[in-house]
Amino acid sequence: MNYELEFISINEDSCDADAICMRFFDKERGRYIIGVYDGGTQKYGNALVSHLTKYYFQNTKNPTIDFIVCSHTDQDHASGLCELFDHFHVGALIVNRPWLYIDDIFDKVTDGRITKSSLENRLKQAYPYVSALEEKALKNNTPIYEGFQGTTIYKQLKILSPTKEFYKSLLVESNKTPLSENSVAQDSFFTRILNEAKTTLESWTNELLREKVSTSPENEASIVLLGDMVEEQFLLTGDAGIRALRQSIDYASKTGIDIRRIKVHQIPHHGGRHNVSPSILDALLGKKIVKGTTPTKYAFVSVGKGTNHPQKMVTNAYMRRGAKVYEARTHTVRHQNGMTSRSGWTTTTPIAFSEKVEDWD
Numbered sequence: 001m002n003y004e005l006e007f008i009s010i011n012e013d014s015c016d017a018d019a020i021c022m023r024f025f026d027k028e029r030g031r032y033i034i035g036v037y038d039g040g041t042q043k044y045g046n047a048l049v050s051h052l053t054k055y056y057f058q059n060t061k062n063p064t065i066d067f068i069v070c071s072h073t074d075q076d077h078a079s080g081l082c083e084l085f086d087h088f089h090v091g092a093l094i095v096n097r098p099w100l101y102i103d104d105i106f107d108k109v110t111d112g113r114i115t116k117s118s119l120e121n122r123l124k125q126a127y128p129y130v131s132a133l134e135e136k137a138l139k140n141n142t143p144i145y146e147g148f149q150g151t152t153i154y155k156q157l158k159i160l161s162p163t164k165e166f167y168k169s170l171l172v173e174s175n176k177t178p179l180s181e182n183s184v185a186q187d188s189f190f191t192r193i194l195n196e197a198k199t200t201l202e203s204w205t206n207e208l209l210r211e212k213v214s215t216s217p218e219n220e221a222s223i224v225l226l227g228d229m230v231e232e233q234f235l236l237t238g239d240a241g242i243r244a245l246r247q248s249i250d251y252a253s254k255t256g257i258d259i260r261r262i263k264v265h266q267i268p269h270h271g272g273r274h275n276v277s278p279s280i281l282d283a284l285l286g287k288k289i290v291k292g293t294t295p296t297k298y299a300f301v302s303v304g305k306g307t308n309h310p311q312k313m314v315t316n317a318y319m320r321r322g323a324k325v326y327e328a329r330t331h332t333v334r335h336q337n338g339m340t341s342r343s344g345w346t347t348t349t350p351i352a353f354s355e356k357v358e359d360w361d
Helices: 042-055 081-085 098-108 116-126 128-139 164-173 242-254 278-285 312-320
Strands: 003-007 019-026 031-039 067-069 157-161 199-201 224-228 233-236 264-266 297-302 323-328 333-337 356-358
Touching: 003 297, 019 042, 031 042, 031 081, 042 081, 081 128, 098 116, 098 164, 116 128, 157 242, 164 242, 224 242, 242 278, 278 312, 297 312, 297 333, 312 323, 312 356, 323 333
Parallel strands: 031 067, 233 264, 264 297, 297 323
Antiparallel strands: 003 019, 003 333, 019 031, 157 224, 199 356, 224 233
């Protein structure tokens, strides 16, 4: 099946952010389906609008994005999506909104002064980017759907995680959910330019990733999306951590999906080392290959121009398991199968294996 998957970048100092667009040919409808998975911050959203206008909607009178998936509530994934509603018609928005599940978690509230109405207001204040996205969709009469395990989008796409129960448990875990009067919502975290970190040495056979790592409940709530393009499959992960990835792997196994056959991977959380572990990557990509073996997979990571992501021990880990790793840092990266080439676009160079990696201390 002809398709393309593009990781949008802006060539300026910024936080790490994910903004991904795609299109694939749907035989039943006789046309290309256009979708977006995350929109980064507002600057990334603007870049996404420009990219779609230039390459997807050139000379189109009524440009339409068939669907948008907002993986989770963080600013560096959700904020830029609002820009799309100002320029295009949007057929559907898939996003999980914490305030829809107040009835399910309200028995965990320990302060009698908190009502269901006040809890809804607090959650909308704690997750302002998804709240703003909801407002945009409602204003534009765009239908909004939940994004839970088993949901399909145009048959070619399937959500592997989270389940609704897992999502609700993450809401209870989050310190953004005010279960008591003293709870304080925290600002969304995203990586900025950091000082030079201490380094240590790795080799092809000596991997320093750790098993027992964790990330925030908000990250674990990311919608993990599998795309089946017949000749090859891709996996988009947002900021998913090892719990969400394990849930995705287990669900794939139960439903007859050989997840290790997936050819194209998004590296979670901009290549952070608290989102993956050796055993998870073994289950997701397969066992380590012999050094010098030709890679058969591709892995992509979106990072800001001046940040210290992706972590080298993470990109090394993907390479050990047979993936070429590409970063969208200063230029947009396009992966395609069966699509026409673009004038002025050239082949990008994968990241090299690094013997120096970040020290855990």
